[in-house]
Amino acid sequence: MAKILIGKYEATIYPEGDGYTGAISLGFGPDGRRQRLKRKAKTKTAVKDKLIKAVKDLEAGVSASETYTVRDAVNDWLTKGLKGRSENTTTKLRILAETHVIPKLGKIKLKQLSADHVDAWLDQLAEELATTTLREIHGVLKRAIRQAQARDMVLRNVAELVTTPKGTNGRPSKALTRQQAEAVLKAAEFSELHAYVVLSLTTGIRTEEARALRWDHVVAWIPSLKQWHPVTEAGFKHKKFAIYVWRADRVGGDTKTRKSRRTLELPTLAAQALRQHHTRQATQKLKAGEAWQDHNLLFCTSVGTPLDASNVRRAFRRITNRAGLGTTWSPRELRHSFVSIMSDQGVPIETIADLVGHAGTSVTEAVYRHQLRPVITKGAQTMNTIFGEKPTG
Template structure:
Protein backbone atom coordinates (compact mmCIF):
# COMPACT_ATOMS: atom_id res chain seq x y z
CA UNK A 1 0.00 0.00 0.00
CA UNK A 2 1.19 3.49 -0.75
CA UNK A 3 2.39 5.70 2.04
CA UNK A 4 -0.25 8.20 3.11
CA UNK A 5 1.69 11.25 1.96
CA UNK A 6 2.37 9.62 -1.39
CA UNK A 7 -1.27 8.82 -1.88
CA UNK A 8 -2.35 12.39 -1.14
CA UNK A 9 0.18 13.80 -3.57
CA UNK A 10 -0.54 11.23 -6.27
CA UNK A 11 -4.33 11.54 -6.12
CA UNK A 12 -4.27 14.82 -8.03
CA UNK A 13 -2.33 13.64 -11.11
CA UNK A 14 -4.39 10.43 -11.15
CA UNK A 15 -7.55 12.51 -11.16
CA UNK A 16 -6.15 14.83 -13.82
CA UNK A 17 -5.34 11.89 -16.08
CA UNK A 18 -9.05 11.11 -16.29
CA UNK A 19 -9.41 13.98 -18.74
CA UNK A 20 -7.62 11.83 -21.32
CA UNK A 21 -9.17 8.53 -20.22
CA UNK A 22 -12.27 6.87 -21.57
CA UNK A 23 -15.45 8.56 -20.44
CA UNK A 24 -16.70 5.75 -18.22
CA UNK A 25 -13.54 5.05 -16.21
CA UNK A 26 -12.84 8.78 -16.03
CA UNK A 27 -16.21 9.45 -14.44
CA UNK A 28 -15.76 6.43 -12.19
CA UNK A 29 -12.49 7.82 -10.82
CA UNK A 30 -13.93 11.30 -10.29
CA UNK A 31 -16.85 9.93 -8.27
CA UNK A 32 -14.67 7.53 -6.31
CA UNK A 33 -12.14 10.19 -5.33
CA UNK A 34 -14.62 12.98 -4.61
CA UNK A 35 -17.29 10.98 -2.76
CA UNK A 36 -15.38 8.11 -1.14
CA UNK A 37 -17.96 5.56 -2.28
CA UNK A 38 -16.74 1.97 -2.26
CA UNK A 39 -15.83 0.55 -5.65
CA UNK A 40 -18.42 -2.22 -5.30
CA UNK A 41 -21.06 0.39 -4.44
CA UNK A 42 -20.24 2.39 -7.56
CA UNK A 43 -20.55 -0.72 -9.70
CA UNK A 44 -24.09 -1.17 -8.34
CA UNK A 45 -25.13 2.48 -8.78
CA UNK A 46 -28.15 2.92 -11.06
CA UNK A 47 -29.37 6.11 -12.71
CA UNK A 48 -32.50 5.94 -10.56
CA UNK A 49 -30.23 6.60 -7.58
CA UNK A 50 -28.72 9.73 -9.11
CA UNK A 51 -31.10 12.46 -7.97
CA UNK A 52 -31.58 16.20 -8.34
CA UNK A 53 -33.50 18.53 -6.03
CA UNK A 54 -36.52 19.87 -7.91
CA UNK A 55 -37.17 23.26 -6.28
CA UNK A 56 -40.70 23.56 -7.70
CA UNK A 57 -41.70 20.23 -6.13
CA UNK A 58 -39.42 20.51 -3.12
CA UNK A 59 -38.30 16.93 -3.58
CA UNK A 60 -35.34 14.84 -4.67
CA UNK A 61 -36.14 13.17 -7.98
CA UNK A 62 -34.17 10.80 -10.24
CA UNK A 63 -32.37 12.65 -13.03
CA UNK A 64 -34.68 10.85 -15.43
CA UNK A 65 -37.40 13.15 -14.05
CA UNK A 66 -35.48 16.09 -12.66
CA UNK A 67 -33.14 16.58 -15.62
CA UNK A 68 -29.80 18.33 -15.34
CA UNK A 69 -30.86 21.90 -14.51
CA UNK A 70 -31.16 21.47 -10.73
CA UNK A 71 -28.88 23.38 -8.39
CA UNK A 72 -28.17 20.34 -6.21
CA UNK A 73 -27.59 16.67 -6.96
CA UNK A 74 -26.95 13.62 -4.82
CA UNK A 75 -26.58 9.86 -5.02
CA UNK A 76 -28.32 7.23 -2.96
CA UNK A 77 -25.81 4.68 -1.72
CA UNK A 78 -28.15 2.11 -0.30
CA UNK A 79 -26.36 -1.18 -0.56
CA UNK A 80 -22.86 -2.59 -0.37
CA UNK A 81 -22.22 -6.02 -1.82
CA UNK A 82 -18.94 -6.35 0.07
CA UNK A 83 -18.91 -9.51 2.17
CA UNK A 84 -15.83 -8.58 4.20
CA UNK A 85 -13.49 -5.67 4.64
CA UNK A 86 -14.01 -2.15 5.87
CA UNK A 87 -17.77 -2.19 6.32
CA UNK A 88 -19.26 -3.54 9.54
CA UNK A 89 -22.90 -3.15 8.56
CA UNK A 90 -24.87 -5.42 6.25
CA UNK A 91 -26.52 -2.70 4.17
CA UNK A 92 -24.92 0.73 4.64
CA UNK A 93 -27.41 3.40 3.59
CA UNK A 94 -26.52 7.02 3.03
CA UNK A 95 -27.31 9.90 0.70
CA UNK A 96 -24.33 11.91 -0.52
CA UNK A 97 -24.57 15.34 -2.06
CA UNK A 98 -22.41 15.49 -5.18
CA UNK A 99 -19.62 18.00 -5.73
CA UNK A 100 -20.13 20.02 -8.90
CA UNK A 101 -17.33 18.23 -10.71
CA UNK A 102 -19.13 14.92 -10.12
CA UNK A 103 -22.35 16.38 -11.49
CA UNK A 104 -20.59 17.55 -14.63
CA UNK A 105 -18.90 14.17 -15.06
CA UNK A 106 -22.17 12.26 -14.69
CA UNK A 107 -23.95 14.53 -17.11
CA UNK A 108 -21.16 13.94 -19.63
CA UNK A 109 -21.57 10.18 -19.22
CA UNK A 110 -25.36 10.48 -19.53
CA UNK A 111 -24.99 12.26 -22.85
CA UNK A 112 -22.15 9.98 -23.99
CA UNK A 113 -24.43 6.95 -23.54
CA UNK A 114 -27.24 8.69 -25.44
CA UNK A 115 -29.64 8.54 -22.50
CA UNK A 116 -30.78 12.07 -23.23
CA UNK A 117 -32.18 10.73 -26.51
CA UNK A 118 -34.30 7.99 -24.98
CA UNK A 119 -38.08 8.38 -24.97
CA UNK A 120 -38.45 5.82 -22.20
CA UNK A 121 -37.29 7.47 -18.96
CA UNK A 122 -37.95 4.22 -17.08
CA UNK A 123 -35.51 2.41 -19.31
CA UNK A 124 -32.77 4.88 -18.45
CA UNK A 125 -33.58 4.74 -14.73
CA UNK A 126 -33.14 0.97 -14.69
CA UNK A 127 -29.64 1.13 -16.20
CA UNK A 128 -26.47 0.98 -14.22
CA UNK A 129 -24.36 4.13 -14.35
CA UNK A 130 -21.19 2.11 -14.86
CA UNK A 131 -21.73 -0.83 -17.16
CA UNK A 132 -20.30 -2.58 -20.21
CA UNK A 133 -21.22 -1.63 -23.77
CA UNK A 134 -23.91 -4.30 -23.59
CA UNK A 135 -25.38 -2.77 -20.44
CA UNK A 136 -24.23 -5.53 -18.12
CA UNK A 137 -22.57 -4.89 -14.77
CA UNK A 138 -18.84 -4.27 -14.65
CA UNK A 139 -16.71 -6.82 -12.85
CA UNK A 140 -14.02 -5.87 -10.37
CA UNK A 141 -11.49 -6.97 -12.96
CA UNK A 142 -12.97 -4.66 -15.62
CA UNK A 143 -12.61 -1.66 -13.34
CA UNK A 144 -9.15 -2.58 -12.07
CA UNK A 145 -7.77 -3.01 -15.61
CA UNK A 146 -9.09 0.31 -16.89
CA UNK A 147 -8.17 2.10 -13.67
CA UNK A 148 -4.55 1.01 -13.89
CA UNK A 149 -4.32 2.27 -17.48
CA UNK A 150 -5.22 5.74 -16.19
CA UNK A 151 -2.76 5.46 -13.30
CA UNK A 152 0.02 4.55 -15.74
CA UNK A 153 -0.80 7.57 -17.93
CA UNK A 154 -0.49 9.73 -14.83
CA UNK A 155 3.13 8.60 -14.45
CA UNK A 156 2.47 6.42 -11.41
CA UNK A 157 3.36 2.78 -10.78
CA UNK A 158 0.11 1.06 -11.74
CA UNK A 159 0.81 -2.10 -9.74
CA UNK A 160 0.81 -0.05 -6.52
CA UNK A 161 -2.71 1.24 -7.13
CA UNK A 162 -6.14 -0.35 -7.01
CA UNK A 163 -9.53 1.41 -7.31
CA UNK A 164 -9.97 1.39 -3.54
CA UNK A 165 -7.00 3.78 -3.24
CA UNK A 166 -9.36 6.56 -4.34
CA UNK A 167 -11.43 5.96 -1.22
CA UNK A 168 -8.31 6.05 0.94
CA UNK A 169 -7.31 9.31 -0.75
CA UNK A 170 -10.78 10.72 -0.07
CA UNK A 171 -10.34 10.06 3.66
CA UNK A 172 -6.79 11.47 3.65
CA UNK A 173 -7.75 14.69 1.88
CA UNK A 174 -10.75 15.34 4.14
CA UNK A 175 -8.72 14.64 7.26
CA UNK A 176 -5.95 16.97 6.09
CA UNK A 177 -8.58 19.64 5.47
CA UNK A 178 -9.76 19.47 9.08
CA UNK A 179 -13.04 17.60 8.55
CA UNK A 180 -14.00 15.93 11.87
CA UNK A 181 -13.67 12.14 12.08
CA UNK A 182 -17.41 11.90 12.86
CA UNK A 183 -18.28 13.49 9.52
CA UNK A 184 -15.79 11.35 7.60
CA UNK A 185 -17.21 8.22 9.21
CA UNK A 186 -20.74 9.06 8.05
CA UNK A 187 -19.57 9.92 4.55
CA UNK A 188 -17.78 6.63 4.02
CA UNK A 189 -20.69 4.63 5.44
CA UNK A 190 -19.14 3.31 8.64
CA UNK A 191 -21.28 2.40 11.62
CA UNK A 192 -19.09 4.45 13.96
CA UNK A 193 -15.79 6.31 14.20
CA UNK A 194 -14.02 3.30 15.72
CA UNK A 195 -14.30 1.48 12.39
CA UNK A 196 -13.01 4.52 10.50
CA UNK A 197 -10.09 5.05 12.86
CA UNK A 198 -9.18 1.35 12.70
CA UNK A 199 -9.40 0.92 8.93
CA UNK A 200 -7.95 4.31 8.00
CA UNK A 201 -5.50 4.83 10.85
CA UNK A 202 -2.76 5.74 8.34
CA UNK A 203 -4.96 8.27 6.58
CA UNK A 204 -6.57 10.04 9.55
CA UNK A 205 -4.61 13.07 10.70
CA UNK A 206 -3.15 12.00 14.05
CA UNK A 207 -2.65 15.46 15.54
CA UNK A 208 -5.59 16.89 17.47
CA UNK A 209 -5.10 20.63 17.28
CA UNK A 210 -8.19 21.98 19.03
CA UNK A 211 -6.67 22.01 22.53
CA UNK A 212 -3.46 23.73 21.47
CA UNK A 213 -5.36 26.31 19.45
CA UNK A 214 -7.67 27.11 22.36
CA UNK A 215 -4.84 27.35 24.88
CA UNK A 216 -2.80 29.60 22.61
CA UNK A 217 -5.80 31.91 22.43
CA UNK A 218 -6.46 31.83 26.18
CA UNK A 219 -2.91 32.34 27.35
CA UNK A 220 -2.17 34.77 24.57
CA UNK A 221 -4.90 37.02 25.93
CA UNK A 222 -3.61 36.58 29.51
CA UNK A 223 -0.05 37.54 28.56
CA UNK A 224 -1.26 40.55 26.62
CA UNK A 225 -3.35 41.78 29.58
Protein backbone atom coordinates in the same frame (compact mmCIF):
# COMPACT_ATOMS: atom_id res chain seq x y z
CA MET B 1 -10.57 -67.68 10.81
CA ALA B 2 -10.44 -65.95 14.21
CA LYS B 3 -13.57 -64.48 15.75
CA ILE B 4 -13.39 -61.68 18.29
CA LEU B 5 -15.84 -59.33 19.98
CA ILE B 6 -15.26 -55.59 19.55
CA GLY B 7 -17.78 -53.65 21.58
CA LYS B 8 -21.17 -55.07 20.65
CA TYR B 9 -19.96 -56.23 17.24
CA GLU B 10 -18.64 -59.68 16.28
CA ALA B 11 -15.56 -59.46 14.06
CA THR B 12 -13.56 -61.97 12.08
CA ILE B 13 -9.91 -61.73 11.06
CA TYR B 14 -8.54 -63.91 8.29
CA PRO B 15 -5.48 -64.12 6.00
CA GLU B 16 -5.85 -62.50 2.62
CA GLY B 17 -3.17 -61.77 0.05
CA ASP B 18 0.05 -60.59 1.72
CA GLY B 19 -1.68 -59.65 4.99
CA TYR B 20 -4.92 -59.93 6.90
CA THR B 21 -8.47 -58.69 6.53
CA GLY B 22 -10.86 -57.91 9.37
CA ALA B 23 -14.63 -57.78 8.90
CA ILE B 24 -17.51 -56.71 11.11
CA SER B 25 -21.09 -57.66 10.30
CA LEU B 26 -23.48 -54.70 10.51
CA GLY B 27 -26.61 -56.70 9.78
CA PHE B 28 -28.74 -56.22 6.69
CA GLY B 29 -29.45 -53.07 4.70
CA PRO B 30 -32.84 -51.86 3.35
CA ASP B 31 -32.23 -53.92 0.20
CA GLY B 32 -31.83 -57.12 2.21
CA ARG B 33 -28.12 -57.42 1.48
CA ARG B 34 -25.60 -58.12 4.25
CA GLN B 35 -23.57 -55.06 5.28
CA ARG B 36 -19.96 -55.59 6.31
CA LEU B 37 -17.23 -53.20 7.38
CA LYS B 38 -13.73 -54.30 6.33
CA ARG B 39 -10.20 -53.22 7.21
CA LYS B 40 -6.89 -54.55 5.85
CA ALA B 41 -3.34 -54.55 7.25
CA LYS B 42 -0.10 -56.54 7.26
CA THR B 43 -0.61 -58.06 10.74
CA LYS B 44 -3.53 -59.28 12.84
CA THR B 45 -2.74 -56.71 15.52
CA ALA B 46 -2.87 -53.84 13.02
CA VAL B 47 -6.18 -55.10 11.64
CA LYS B 48 -7.63 -55.36 15.15
CA ASP B 49 -6.54 -51.77 15.93
CA LYS B 50 -8.24 -50.56 12.75
CA LEU B 51 -11.44 -52.43 13.62
CA ILE B 52 -11.47 -50.94 17.13
CA LYS B 53 -11.13 -47.45 15.65
CA ALA B 54 -13.86 -48.20 13.10
CA VAL B 55 -16.23 -49.28 15.89
CA LYS B 56 -15.49 -46.09 17.85
CA ASP B 57 -16.37 -44.07 14.73
CA LEU B 58 -19.57 -46.06 14.30
CA GLU B 59 -20.60 -45.44 17.89
CA ALA B 60 -19.80 -41.74 17.50
CA GLY B 61 -21.92 -41.62 14.36
CA VAL B 62 -18.98 -41.02 11.98
CA SER B 63 -19.72 -42.56 8.60
CA ALA B 64 -16.77 -41.60 6.38
CA SER B 65 -14.90 -44.35 4.61
CA GLU B 66 -11.19 -44.95 5.14
CA THR B 67 -10.54 -43.50 1.68
CA TYR B 68 -12.30 -40.14 2.30
CA THR B 69 -9.57 -37.48 1.99
CA VAL B 70 -9.13 -33.79 2.69
CA ARG B 71 -9.46 -33.28 -1.07
CA ASP B 72 -12.86 -34.98 -0.97
CA ALA B 73 -13.99 -32.82 1.95
CA VAL B 74 -12.86 -29.58 0.28
CA ASN B 75 -14.44 -30.51 -3.06
CA ASP B 76 -17.70 -31.44 -1.30
CA TRP B 77 -17.68 -28.05 0.41
CA LEU B 78 -16.99 -26.22 -2.86
CA THR B 79 -19.90 -28.09 -4.43
CA LYS B 80 -22.46 -27.90 -1.62
CA GLY B 81 -21.29 -25.30 0.89
CA LEU B 82 -21.21 -22.10 -1.18
CA LYS B 83 -24.90 -21.73 -1.96
CA GLY B 84 -25.95 -18.08 -1.99
CA ARG B 85 -22.40 -16.78 -2.37
CA SER B 86 -21.63 -14.36 -5.20
CA GLU B 87 -19.84 -15.60 -8.29
CA ASN B 88 -16.76 -13.53 -7.38
CA THR B 89 -16.61 -14.99 -3.86
CA THR B 90 -17.09 -18.54 -5.14
CA THR B 91 -14.32 -18.10 -7.70
CA LYS B 92 -11.96 -16.65 -5.10
CA LEU B 93 -12.55 -19.47 -2.59
CA ARG B 94 -12.14 -22.13 -5.28
CA ILE B 95 -8.81 -20.60 -6.34
CA LEU B 96 -7.58 -20.54 -2.72
CA ALA B 97 -8.62 -24.17 -2.22
CA GLU B 98 -7.13 -25.44 -5.46
CA THR B 99 -3.92 -23.44 -5.09
CA HIS B 100 -3.07 -23.82 -1.40
CA VAL B 101 -5.23 -26.43 0.36
CA ILE B 102 -5.66 -29.40 -1.98
CA PRO B 103 -2.06 -29.59 -3.31
CA LYS B 104 -0.57 -29.73 0.21
CA LEU B 105 -3.18 -31.56 2.31
CA GLY B 106 -5.47 -33.15 -0.26
CA LYS B 107 -4.04 -36.70 -0.13
CA ILE B 108 -4.30 -37.03 3.66
CA LYS B 109 -7.24 -39.11 4.88
CA LEU B 110 -9.63 -36.75 6.66
CA LYS B 111 -9.77 -38.99 9.74
CA GLN B 112 -5.97 -38.93 9.92
CA LEU B 113 -5.56 -35.17 9.53
CA SER B 114 -4.02 -33.80 12.72
CA ALA B 115 -3.45 -30.36 14.21
CA ASP B 116 0.27 -30.90 13.56
CA HIS B 117 -0.44 -31.35 9.85
CA VAL B 118 -2.39 -28.07 9.79
CA ASP B 119 0.26 -26.22 11.83
CA ALA B 120 3.10 -27.30 9.55
CA TRP B 121 1.09 -26.44 6.44
CA LEU B 122 0.22 -22.93 7.67
CA ASP B 123 3.78 -22.25 8.87
CA GLN B 124 5.05 -23.07 5.39
CA LEU B 125 2.52 -20.76 3.75
CA ALA B 126 3.35 -17.99 6.24
CA GLU B 127 6.80 -17.64 4.69
CA GLU B 128 5.26 -16.40 1.44
CA LEU B 129 1.74 -15.07 2.06
CA ALA B 130 0.27 -12.09 3.90
CA THR B 131 -1.62 -12.64 7.15
CA THR B 132 -4.99 -11.73 5.61
CA THR B 133 -4.53 -14.31 2.85
CA LEU B 134 -3.47 -16.94 5.41
CA ARG B 135 -6.68 -16.35 7.38
CA GLU B 136 -8.76 -16.81 4.24
CA ILE B 137 -6.97 -20.05 3.30
CA HIS B 138 -7.23 -21.40 6.86
CA GLY B 139 -10.91 -20.47 6.76
CA VAL B 140 -11.42 -22.61 3.65
CA LEU B 141 -10.09 -25.69 5.47
CA LYS B 142 -12.07 -24.97 8.64
CA ARG B 143 -15.34 -24.58 6.76
CA ALA B 144 -14.73 -27.66 4.61
CA ILE B 145 -14.15 -29.81 7.71
CA ARG B 146 -17.09 -28.17 9.49
CA GLN B 147 -19.34 -29.32 6.65
CA ALA B 148 -17.83 -32.83 6.86
CA GLN B 149 -18.60 -32.82 10.60
CA ALA B 150 -22.21 -31.87 9.92
CA ARG B 151 -22.46 -34.90 7.63
CA ASP B 152 -20.85 -37.27 10.16
CA MET B 153 -17.74 -37.74 8.04
CA VAL B 154 -15.33 -36.83 10.83
CA LEU B 155 -15.59 -36.52 14.61
CA ARG B 156 -13.75 -33.23 15.24
CA ASN B 157 -12.44 -30.26 13.32
CA VAL B 158 -8.68 -30.20 13.91
CA ALA B 159 -8.33 -27.00 11.82
CA GLU B 160 -10.33 -25.16 14.51
CA LEU B 161 -7.68 -26.11 17.09
CA VAL B 162 -4.91 -24.25 15.25
CA THR B 163 -4.18 -20.51 15.37
CA THR B 164 -3.44 -18.80 12.07
CA PRO B 165 0.20 -17.65 12.16
CA LYS B 166 1.32 -14.17 11.18
CA GLY B 167 2.35 -13.99 7.55
CA THR B 168 4.41 -11.54 5.56
CA ASN B 169 3.53 -7.86 5.61
CA GLY B 170 0.87 -7.18 2.98
CA ARG B 171 0.93 -4.11 0.79
CA PRO B 172 -0.41 -1.23 2.88
CA SER B 173 -3.14 0.89 1.38
CA LYS B 174 -2.08 4.29 0.10
CA ALA B 175 -3.78 7.62 -0.38
CA LEU B 176 -3.28 10.13 -3.18
CA THR B 177 -2.02 13.56 -2.24
CA ARG B 178 -4.02 16.49 -3.57
CA GLN B 179 -1.51 16.96 -6.41
CA GLN B 180 -1.60 13.25 -7.27
CA ALA B 181 -5.41 13.27 -7.17
CA GLU B 182 -5.48 16.16 -9.64
CA ALA B 183 -3.10 14.25 -11.93
CA VAL B 184 -5.32 11.14 -11.77
CA LEU B 185 -8.46 13.17 -12.54
CA LYS B 186 -6.76 14.70 -15.56
CA ALA B 187 -5.46 11.33 -16.78
CA ALA B 188 -8.95 9.85 -16.44
CA GLU B 189 -10.64 12.46 -18.65
CA PHE B 190 -10.52 10.32 -21.79
CA SER B 191 -11.08 6.98 -20.05
CA GLU B 192 -14.36 5.06 -19.94
CA LEU B 193 -13.76 5.07 -16.17
CA HIS B 194 -13.69 8.87 -15.86
CA ALA B 195 -17.02 9.35 -14.05
CA TYR B 196 -16.29 6.29 -11.86
CA VAL B 197 -12.97 7.80 -10.73
CA VAL B 198 -14.43 11.28 -10.14
CA LEU B 199 -17.38 9.96 -8.15
CA SER B 200 -15.25 7.58 -6.04
CA LEU B 201 -12.64 10.23 -5.24
CA THR B 202 -15.09 13.03 -4.42
CA THR B 203 -17.63 11.04 -2.39
CA GLY B 204 -15.58 8.21 -0.85
CA ILE B 205 -18.03 5.45 -1.84
CA ARG B 206 -16.79 1.87 -1.84
CA THR B 207 -15.93 0.22 -5.15
CA GLU B 208 -18.72 -2.34 -4.71
CA GLU B 209 -21.15 0.52 -4.02
CA ALA B 210 -20.09 2.35 -7.18
CA ARG B 211 -20.56 -0.76 -9.35
CA ALA B 212 -24.10 -1.25 -8.00
CA LEU B 213 -25.34 2.34 -8.58
CA ARG B 214 -28.33 2.75 -10.90
CA TRP B 215 -29.43 5.89 -12.70
CA ASP B 216 -32.54 6.15 -10.52
CA HIS B 217 -30.14 6.47 -7.55
CA VAL B 218 -28.87 9.77 -8.97
CA VAL B 219 -31.33 12.47 -7.94
CA ALA B 220 -31.79 16.17 -8.61
CA TRP B 221 -33.24 18.68 -6.16
CA ILE B 222 -36.40 20.39 -7.48
CA PRO B 223 -36.76 23.64 -5.49
CA SER B 224 -40.38 24.25 -6.54
CA LEU B 225 -41.40 20.83 -5.25
CA LYS B 226 -38.88 20.73 -2.41
CA GLN B 227 -38.14 17.13 -3.33
CA TRP B 228 -35.44 14.94 -4.83
CA HIS B 229 -36.30 13.33 -8.16
CA PRO B 230 -34.31 10.75 -10.17
CA VAL B 231 -32.39 12.29 -13.07
CA THR B 232 -34.09 9.70 -15.27
CA GLU B 233 -37.21 11.87 -14.81
CA ALA B 234 -35.83 15.29 -13.91
CA GLY B 235 -32.77 15.40 -16.19
CA PHE B 236 -29.51 17.20 -15.42
CA LYS B 237 -30.62 20.83 -15.86
CA HIS B 238 -30.55 21.51 -12.14
CA LYS B 239 -28.09 22.92 -9.63
CA LYS B 240 -28.13 20.36 -6.86
CA PHE B 241 -27.65 16.59 -7.13
CA ALA B 242 -27.20 13.63 -4.78
CA ILE B 243 -26.78 9.85 -4.91
CA TYR B 244 -28.58 7.19 -2.92
CA VAL B 245 -25.90 4.74 -1.76
CA TRP B 246 -28.33 2.01 -0.88
CA ARG B 247 -26.95 -1.00 -2.74
CA ALA B 248 -23.61 -2.78 -3.28
CA ASP B 249 -22.18 -5.44 -5.54
CA ARG B 250 -22.46 -8.03 -2.76
CA VAL B 251 -24.56 -11.12 -2.07
CA GLY B 252 -28.16 -9.94 -1.65
CA GLY B 253 -27.29 -6.55 -3.17
CA ASP B 254 -27.22 -4.74 0.19
CA THR B 255 -24.54 -2.39 1.48
CA LYS B 256 -21.81 -3.63 3.82
CA THR B 257 -23.73 -2.56 6.96
CA ARG B 258 -27.05 -0.81 7.66
CA LYS B 259 -25.12 2.36 8.51
CA SER B 260 -23.59 2.23 5.04
CA ARG B 261 -26.95 3.15 3.52
CA ARG B 262 -26.64 6.87 3.03
CA THR B 263 -27.53 9.80 0.76
CA LEU B 264 -24.64 11.97 -0.40
CA GLU B 265 -24.85 15.36 -2.06
CA LEU B 266 -22.67 15.44 -5.16
CA PRO B 267 -19.83 17.93 -5.59
CA THR B 268 -20.12 19.97 -8.81
CA LEU B 269 -17.21 18.06 -10.36
CA ALA B 270 -18.98 14.73 -9.83
CA ALA B 271 -22.33 16.03 -11.13
CA GLN B 272 -20.64 17.32 -14.31
CA ALA B 273 -18.85 14.01 -14.81
CA LEU B 274 -22.11 12.06 -14.45
CA ARG B 275 -23.89 14.40 -16.88
CA GLN B 276 -21.22 13.74 -19.51
CA HIS B 277 -21.23 10.03 -18.69
CA HIS B 278 -25.01 9.84 -19.14
CA THR B 279 -24.70 11.33 -22.64
CA ARG B 280 -21.82 8.99 -23.53
CA GLN B 281 -23.74 5.96 -22.30
CA ALA B 282 -26.78 6.90 -24.41
CA THR B 283 -24.50 6.87 -27.47
CA GLN B 284 -23.13 3.47 -26.45
CA LYS B 285 -26.67 2.14 -26.09
CA LEU B 286 -27.60 3.24 -29.60
CA LYS B 287 -24.41 1.73 -30.99
CA ALA B 288 -24.99 -1.61 -29.24
CA GLY B 289 -28.56 -1.86 -30.54
CA GLU B 290 -30.24 -5.18 -29.75
CA ALA B 291 -27.09 -6.39 -27.96
CA TRP B 292 -27.71 -3.84 -25.17
CA GLN B 293 -28.84 -5.38 -21.88
CA ASP B 294 -30.54 -2.68 -19.86
CA HIS B 295 -29.76 -3.00 -16.14
CA ASN B 296 -30.07 0.78 -15.62
CA LEU B 297 -26.51 0.79 -14.22
CA LEU B 298 -24.40 3.94 -13.99
CA PHE B 299 -21.25 2.01 -14.73
CA CYS B 300 -21.43 -0.94 -17.09
CA THR B 301 -19.80 -2.60 -20.08
CA SER B 302 -20.30 -1.47 -23.67
CA VAL B 303 -23.42 -3.65 -23.83
CA GLY B 304 -24.93 -2.66 -20.48
CA THR B 305 -23.86 -5.63 -18.37
CA PRO B 306 -22.37 -5.20 -14.84
CA LEU B 307 -18.70 -4.31 -14.59
CA ASP B 308 -16.27 -6.95 -13.39
CA ALA B 309 -14.09 -5.83 -10.47
CA SER B 310 -10.90 -7.11 -12.12
CA ASN B 311 -11.63 -5.12 -15.29
CA VAL B 312 -12.12 -1.99 -13.19
CA ARG B 313 -8.76 -2.58 -11.50
CA ARG B 314 -6.97 -2.96 -14.82
CA ALA B 315 -8.57 0.17 -16.29
CA PHE B 316 -7.72 2.18 -13.17
CA ARG B 317 -4.08 1.11 -13.27
CA ARG B 318 -3.86 2.36 -16.84
CA ILE B 319 -5.07 5.73 -15.56
CA THR B 320 -2.58 5.93 -12.69
CA ASN B 321 0.20 4.91 -15.04
CA ARG B 322 -0.82 7.68 -17.45
CA ALA B 323 -0.77 10.07 -14.47
CA GLY B 324 2.86 9.13 -13.80
CA LEU B 325 2.09 7.19 -10.60
CA GLY B 326 2.78 3.67 -11.82
CA THR B 327 0.50 0.62 -11.72
CA THR B 328 0.52 -0.28 -8.02
CA TRP B 329 -2.69 1.60 -7.19
CA SER B 330 -6.15 0.07 -6.79
CA PRO B 331 -9.64 1.64 -7.08
CA ARG B 332 -10.34 1.18 -3.35
CA GLU B 333 -7.52 3.64 -2.64
CA LEU B 334 -9.70 6.41 -4.09
CA ARG B 335 -11.77 5.99 -0.90
CA HIS B 336 -8.62 6.20 1.22
CA SER B 337 -7.67 9.34 -0.71
CA PHE B 338 -11.09 10.88 -0.01
CA VAL B 339 -10.60 10.33 3.72
CA SER B 340 -7.07 11.75 3.60
CA ILE B 341 -8.10 14.88 1.68
CA MET B 342 -11.08 15.48 3.98
CA SER B 343 -8.85 15.12 7.02
CA ASP B 344 -6.21 17.46 5.58
CA GLN B 345 -8.91 20.09 5.16
CA GLY B 346 -9.82 19.85 8.84
CA VAL B 347 -13.13 18.00 8.40
CA PRO B 348 -14.04 16.41 11.78
CA ILE B 349 -13.66 12.66 12.00
CA GLU B 350 -17.34 12.33 12.99
CA THR B 351 -18.33 13.89 9.66
CA ILE B 352 -15.87 11.72 7.73
CA ALA B 353 -17.30 8.60 9.42
CA ASP B 354 -20.81 9.58 8.30
CA LEU B 355 -19.67 10.31 4.74
CA VAL B 356 -17.96 6.95 4.28
CA GLY B 357 -20.79 5.01 5.93
CA HIS B 358 -19.15 3.87 9.16
CA ALA B 359 -21.18 3.09 12.27
CA GLY B 360 -18.81 5.19 14.39
CA THR B 361 -15.47 6.95 14.45
CA SER B 362 -13.65 3.94 15.92
CA VAL B 363 -14.03 2.05 12.63
CA THR B 364 -12.81 5.06 10.66
CA GLU B 365 -9.80 5.48 12.95
CA ALA B 366 -8.90 1.79 12.74
CA VAL B 367 -9.25 1.44 8.97
CA TYR B 368 -7.87 4.81 7.91
CA ARG B 369 -5.39 5.56 10.68
CA HIS B 370 -2.65 6.30 8.12
CA GLN B 371 -4.88 8.73 6.22
CA LEU B 372 -6.16 10.76 9.18
CA ARG B 373 -4.30 13.92 10.07
CA PRO B 374 -2.82 13.79 13.61
CA VAL B 375 -4.80 15.98 16.01
CA ILE B 376 -2.75 15.50 19.17
CA THR B 377 -1.66 19.18 19.08
CA LYS B 378 -5.24 20.49 19.22
CA GLY B 379 -5.32 20.65 23.03
CA ALA B 380 -2.19 22.80 23.28
CA GLN B 381 -3.33 25.04 20.41
CA THR B 382 -6.70 25.63 22.08
CA MET B 383 -5.15 26.50 25.45
CA ASN B 384 -2.75 28.92 23.74
CA THR B 385 -5.75 30.63 22.17
CA ILE B 386 -7.58 30.90 25.49
CA PHE B 387 -4.77 32.00 27.73
CA GLY B 388 -2.40 33.44 25.18
CA GLU B 389 1.20 32.45 24.55
CA LYS B 390 3.61 33.85 27.12
CA PRO B 391 7.25 34.36 26.28
CA THR B 392 9.69 31.92 27.85
CA GLY B 393 12.83 32.89 29.82
